[in-house]
Amino acid sequence: MKLIIIFLNKIEYLDDLLSAFLEIGVPGATVLDSVGMGHIVSHDIPIFAGLRDFFAGSSPTNKTILMVTQKDMIPKIDEVLKDVTGYHQKKGVAKMISVPVDDLFGFEK
């Protein structure tokens, strides 16, 4: 099993993305409101305020999507993410990582 983490900076894609995940059989995911570090640093810590232009791509609101899935779903999820967001061609739209899951607790079998 794998934990997929998607950092979605362009949140306008969220609805379409979740719908597309349902289409390919993703049974569920957790969606968190999140903020890019660069945005926090440059807006909430005054000494870094001069770096706002440098961190301009750091989103004030983004979404972090977590889902536990079978390994063979990863290419499909990547494909959906590409189709919906075009993240493979555009910078700053989204990022995805997968990490191994050792044990599962509380999940339906």
Place this chain on the structure above:
Amino acid sequence: MRISQYLDKDCIKIPLQKHKKYELIEELLALITHKYPEIDKEETIQNLIDREKIETTAIGHHVAIPHARMKNIQKVYFAFGITEKSVGFEALDEKPVNMVFLLLCPEKKVNTQISLLARLSRILHDKKLRKKLAKCKNSQDVINVFTEYENQHFS
């Protein structure tokens, strides 16, 4: 990355003579431009003022770190001074400032600027370091304090 490696004996002044924010910044900048006359003073002071207008560079605890990113410099320049009297710097904690670091970074070395600002602002929250700096009487004392502190705290 060590602050001590950027400190320049000729760009440290104790005490600083000026009592107003922008005059103080100019006094520190003069230390740098005196030693490095190739630096455009007018452009630099304007960049420093522009940066101050975004938000204050006073980080609290009587410390300020005015800084600017410059197009026409190739390396980092640092100046430091301790004021004779505390100077209003519009700090968020409303405390006047008596220690001022001036930092000029090449425009293309943003990561260096971020690292230096982060390191400086973090270590200057250490009350013991500020106390030691406040007791410094000359440039060499300041360099020694930073060198000793960084040897102790950073590998």
